[in-house]
Amino acid sequence: xTKRLPHPIRVIPRLDIKGPNLVKGVHLExxxxxxxxxxxxxxxxxxxADELIYMDIVASLYGRNNLLHIVEKTSREIFIPLTVGGGxxxxxxxxxxxxxxxxxxxxxxxxxARPEFIREAVTCFGSSTIVVSIEATKHAGEKYECxxxxxxxxxxxxxxxxxxxxxxxxxxxxxxxxIDKEGTGKGYDIELTRQIAxxxxxxxxxxxxxxRLEHIRDVIVDGHADAVVMASVLHYGYIRxxxxxxxxxxxxxxxxxxxxxxxxxxxxxxxxxxxxxLANFDIETRRKVHxx
Amino acid sequence: xxxxxxxxxxxxxxxxxxIRKTGGSAIISGNLKDVEMAEKLVxxxxxxxxxxxxxxxxxxxxxxxxxxxCKNKTPILGxxxxxxxxTDGSEEGNLAGFGWVKAKTIRFRFKEDxxxxxxxxxxxxxxxxxxxxxxxxxxxxxxxxxxxxxYHLICEEEQDVVSVTRYGHEFxxxxxxxxxxxxQFHPEKSxxxxxxxxxxxxxxx
Numbered sequence: 001x002t003k004r005l006p007h008p009i010r011v012i013p014r015l016d017i018k019g020p021n022l023v024k025g026v027h028l029e030x031x032x033x034x035x036x037x038x039x040x041x042x043x044x045x046x047x048x049a050d051e052l053i054y055m056d057i058v059a060s061l062y063g064r065n066n067l068l069h070i071v072e073k074t075s076r077e078i079f080i081p082l083t084v085g086g087g088x089x090x091x092x093x094x095x096x097x098x099x100x101x102x103x104x105x106x107x108x109x110x111x112x113a114r115p116e117f118i119r120e121a122v123t124c125f126g127s128s129t130i131v132v133s134i135e136a137t138k139h140a141g142e143k144y145e146c147x148x149x150x151x152x153x154x155x156x157x158x159x160x161x162x163x164x165x166x167x168x169x170x171x172x173x174x175x176x177x178x179i180d181k182e183g184t185g186k187g188y189d190i191e192l193t194r195q196i197a198x199x200x201x202x203x204x205x206x207x208x209x210x211x212r213l214e215h216i217r218d219v220i221v222d223g224h225a226d227a228v229v230m231a232s233v234l235h236y237g238y239i240r241x242x243x244x245x246x247x248x249x250x251x252x253x254x255x256x257x258x259x260x261x262x263x264x265x266x267x268x269x270x271x272x273x274x275x276x277x278l279a280n281f282d283i284e285t286r287r288k289v290h291x292x
Numbered sequence: 293x294x295x296x297x298x299x300x301x302x303x304x305x306x307x308x309x310x311i312r313k314t315g316g317s318a319i320i321s322g323n324l325k326d327v328e329m330a331e332k333l334v335x336x337x338x339x340x341x342x343x344x345x346x347x348x349x350x351x352x353x354x355x356x357x358x359x360x361x362c363k364n365k366t367p368i369l370g371x372x373x374x375x376x377x378x379t380d381g382s383e384e385g386n387l388a389g390f391g392w393v394k395a396k397t398i399r400f401r402f403k404e405d406x407x408x409x410x411x412x413x414x415x416x417x418x419x420x421x422x423x424x425x426x427x428x429x430x431x432x433x434x435x436x437x438x439x440x441x442x443y444h445l446i447c448e449e450e451q452d453v454v455s456v457t458r459y460g461h462e463f464x465x466x467x468x469x470x471x472x473x474x475x476q477f478h479p480e481k482s483x484x485x486x487x488x489x490x491x492x493x494x495x496x497x
Binding site: 076079080101103126204224 | 412415480
């Protein structure tokens with residue numbers, strides 16, 4: 001048995017959005033179209049997701065109208081916290097997405113460009129609304145470097161130092177994504193997560209690499225994550241059960257969906273399976289709310 | 293008509309969405325006339341205590357809220373910062389709160405050995421009822437709700453405390469004093485139990 005943790009762990013599906021579609025890549029690239037984000041969101045809401053994260057992964061290229069629309073639709077029916085990230089650069093951008101129904105925003109490029117922006121956003125919207133997103137790659141010599149623009153642009157920022165500064169500037173949470181592990185199904189970057197979690201006094205959300213149930217337990221127990229994010233393991237589990245998702249797509253890389261194949265790198269799991277599994281290790285979560 | 297008070301402190305749309313989902317009729321407004329006419333009030337809020345007080349004073353709602361709640365006994369539901377504004381004051385700021393309940397708002401403090409507990413408290417925790425209240429009617433025995441906060445209430449009068457929750461230590465998670473209801477958690481983000489609590493406020497209170 002592992003040591004009982006002092007508080008419940010949050011289990012959070014992440015939905016990467018491109019235009020009107022939910023997509024999934026590997027190392028944040030090589031995107032496949034998986035379906036309509038609203039359908040996945042609804043399903044995860046009913047299945048016991050503790051929060052949702054929407055990442056608009058090409059926001060800077062395509063504009064944000066699609067995303068605002070998706071957020072509006074989602075928040076009318078889905079009563080759990082929603083974090084939205086991707087291409088938010090100004091206070092007005094944040095205000096717009098919060099008005100559309102988001103509860104929190106995840107910021108990366110804008111705050112790396114100007115760290116003071118964290119303080120400004122916190123003053124306007126409160127600390128708990130501002131999530132700083134760190135996307136990092138491991139270099140030789142055990143150093144982790146932060147990247148922006150979906151892992152394409154190196155910044156020279158050391159991930160540990162940046163996490164600490166972000167917390168000092170008033171960020172409410174830190175979302176840590178390992179670019180090396182993202183989409184691989186090989187497990188979270190435990191070292192990256194733990195080093196950040198132990199250094200800051202705000203909650204840390206681990207993201208990138210979940211392929212099996214053990215990975216999720218490990219990043220909580222050994223990585224000291226306060227919340228865990230997953231995408232592929234849940235998405236492919238959902239697609240497995242939903243044949244209707246395979247219709248009506250004309251945009252993007254839909255070959256994968258049409259081929260009706262599984263995704264062999266990950267175990268397909270449902271949210272309730274994750275929570276039941278974690279309970280075996282004395283890790284507390286909010287269990288599915290059954291219809292009354 | 294329920295008025296969800298808009299005083300520039302956070303996104304209040306989801307509260308409106310949830311009230312409408314239960315079949316209640318509500319509007320979001322920071323308008324004096326609307327607040328005056330309201331049959332029930334919701335005071336939400338995310339952000340700093342003093343900003344909340346200042347904003348309510350600047351848009352001219354402070355006195356009318358006092359009158360509605362204390363004289364007219366209009367039912368009011370405070371959520372998160374809204375709840376904290378019902379107290380005498382907060383460690384977070386210097387300005388006085390409404391003082392409708394004998395309570396103060398303090399920051400989480402953990403003992404040395406509990407330092408790994410993160411602040412803000414963010415997540416789904418159980419709520420343990422200390423006494424019955426209309427807002428918890430028809431509710432699962434120990435429901436879970438979504439919390440996001442760094443400060444919490446200390447109540448002087450035990451009979452005002454409706455529920456407690458544990459995060460590092462026990463704290464007050466819901467209160468009621470006559471027509472005054474408040475929760476530290478966010479019912480509007482708390483799935484089915486949140487929906488039931490809002491339904492109760494709409495239908496019963």
